[in-house]
Amino acid sequence: MLRGLRPEAARVTLNSHVAFVDLRAQTRALHPALIAAIETVLSRGDYVLGDDLERFEAEFAAFCGTGHAVGVDSGLSALELALRAADIGPGDEVITQANTFIATVAAILAVGARPVLSDCDEQGGMDPAAVEACVSPRTRAVVPVHLFGRIGEIEVILALAATHGLAVIEDACQAHGAVWLGKRAGSFGLAGAFSFYPSKNLGAFGDGGMLVTNSAALADKVRLLRSYGQRVKYVHETTPMNHRLDTLQAAILRVKLPHLDSWNYRRRRLAASYMERLGGLPIGLPWAEEDGRHVYHLFVIDVDRRDELRAALASDGIETGIHYPVPLHRQPALAALGYREGAFPRTERLAERSLSLPMYPELPVDHLEHVATSIRHLVEGWA
Numbered sequence: 001m002l003r004g005l006r007p008e009a010a011r012v013t014l015n016s017h018v019a020f021v022d023l024r025a026q027t028r029a030l031h032p033a034l035i036a037a038i039e040t041v042l043s044r045g046d047y048v049l050g051d052d053l054e055r056f057e058a059e060f061a062a063f064c065g066t067g068h069a070v071g072v073d074s075g076l077s078a079l080e081l082a083l084r085a086a087d088i089g090p091g092d093e094v095i096t097q098a099n100t101f102i103a104t105v106a107a108i109l110a111v112g113a114r115p116v117l118s119d120c121d122e123q124g125g126m127d128p129a130a131v132e133a134c135v136s137p138r139t140r141a142v143v144p145v146h147l148f149g150r151i152g153e154i155e156v157i158l159a160l161a162a163t164h165g166l167a168v169i170e171d172a173c174q175a176h177g178a179v180w181l182g183k184r185a186g187s188f189g190l191a192g193a194f195s196f197y198p199s200k201n202l203g204a205f206g207d208g209g210m211l212v213t214n215s216a217a218l219a220d221k222v223r224l225l226r227s228y229g230q231r232v233k234y235v236h237e238t239t240p241m242n243h244r245l246d247t248l249q250a251a252i253l254r255v256k257l258p259h260l261d262s263w264n265y266r267r268r269r270l271a272a273s274y275m276e277r278l279g280g281l282p283i284g285l286p287w288a289e290e291d292g293r294h295v296y297h298l299f300v301i302d303v304d305r306r307d308e309l310r311a312a313l314a315s316d317g318i319e320t321g322i323h324y325p326v327p328l329h330r331q332p333a334l335a336a337l338g339y340r341e342g343a344f345p346r347t348e349r350l351a352e353r354s355l356s357l358p359m360y361p362e363l364p365v366d367h368l369e370h371v372a373t374s375i376r377h378l379v380e381g382w383a
C-alpha cells in the first residue's frame with residue numbers, strides 16, 4: 001500500500017539488493033596485499049606454527065595491550081582453552097549470559113563445567129546484578145560477552161569477580177578493537193577470546209581465533225594445549241588436542257589488522273547515521289557511544305511486529321538478521337540444563353523483538369539510506 005503511494009521508491013526497491021554483509025568488498029580493496037602475503041607463506045612452506053603466526057600473535061597482543069596472544073583455530077577453542085588452562089572442569093560452575101551465541105556455553109560444556117545462565121541487560125549485554133545472583137560456592141569463573149561489539153559494565157563484573165574469587169574470561173568474539181576505560185576488549189580479565197570467523201570485525205578466510213592474556217603461565221598452558229600438549233616434539237605433557245591457527249590465516253589477518261581501527265570507526269559512523277535516520281520512531285536503538293566502547297559488530301534494533309517488519313524489508317530487497325531467535329535456555333541441545341520458558345524475561349523479549357540491520361564497514365551509504373527509509377515508511381504506516 002505504501003509502495004503504491006510512492007512509485008519512485010518502489011522503483012529503487014526493485015532494482016536494489018541490500019546485503020546484510022558483503023565480505024568481498026574488503027577483500028577487493030586489499031587484494032594485492034593479501035595475494036602477496038599468501039605467496040610469501042607458499043614460498044616458505046611453513047604452514048603450521050610458522051613465521052606469520054608468530055608475528056601476528058605479537059602484533060595482536062600489542063594491539064590489545066596484553067603481554068601475550070596465542071593463535072587458535074576458532075573463537076570457541078579460545079574460550080575452551082582459556083577455561084581449561086584456568087583449571088576449570090567437572091564440578092565447577094561458570095556464569096555467563098543467556099543472551100549470547102551458543103559457542104560461549106559450548107566452551108563451558110567442553111571442559112565439563114556447568115554453565116549457569118544470567119539474564120541480560122536492556123542492550124543484550126551482561127547484567128552484573130543478575131550475575132551476582134547466580135554466584136554459588138561452586139562458581140569458578142564468569143564469562144562476560146561483549147555482545148554486538150559493546151563492552152558492557154566490565155568494571156562492575158571485575159569487582160564482583162574479585163570479591164568472589166572468580167576468574168573473568170571475556171568473550172570478545174564480537175568486539176575486536178573496542179576500547180573502554182582506556183583498554184581494549186579482551187584485556188580486562190584473566191583472558192580474552194577472539195574469533196576470526198569471516199564476518200567478524202577482523203575476519204580470516206576461514207576459521208580462526210586468538211586468546212590474549214597478561215599471564216605468561218596461562219599463555220604457556222594454552223600454547224601446550226593447542227598443539228597436542230607438546231613443548232618438545234612427541235613429548236605430550238598435557239591433554240593432547242589440536243587447535244592451531246594456520247600460518248596462512250595468520251598471514252591474511254596480518255594484512256587486515258592495521259585497518260581494524262579505521263573499519264571500526266566506519267562502523268561507528270554508519271551506526272550514528274542509522275540512529276539519526278531512525279530517531280523519533282517507536283524503535284529501540286543501541287545506546288549512543290562516542291568513546292569507542294561499541295564497535296558495532298551488529299547494529300541491533302528492538303521493535304514491535306519484528307517479523308512483519310523483517311518480511312516487509314525482505315520484499316524491499318533488504319537482508320536482515322536475528323541475533324538470536326532462540327535463547328540458549330530454549331535450545332534443544334541445552335535442555336539438560338533444566339531452564340524453563342520465562343526464566344530470562346529480558347533475553348526472551350529481545351529474542352522476539354530484536355532485528356539486526358545491514359552493517360559492515362564498506363556498507364554503501366545509499367544502502368543504509370534505503371534501509372532507514374524503508375523502516376521509516378513501514379513503521380510510520382503502523383501508527
Ligand SMILES: *Cc1c(COP(=O)(O)O)cnc(C)c1O
Pocket residue numbers: 073074075076077100101103104145147171173174194195196197207208209
Ligand atoms: C563468533 C562467536 C564465537 C565463536 O566463534 P567461532 O570462531 O565461530 O568458534 C563465540 N562467541 C560469540 C559471542 C561469537 O559471536
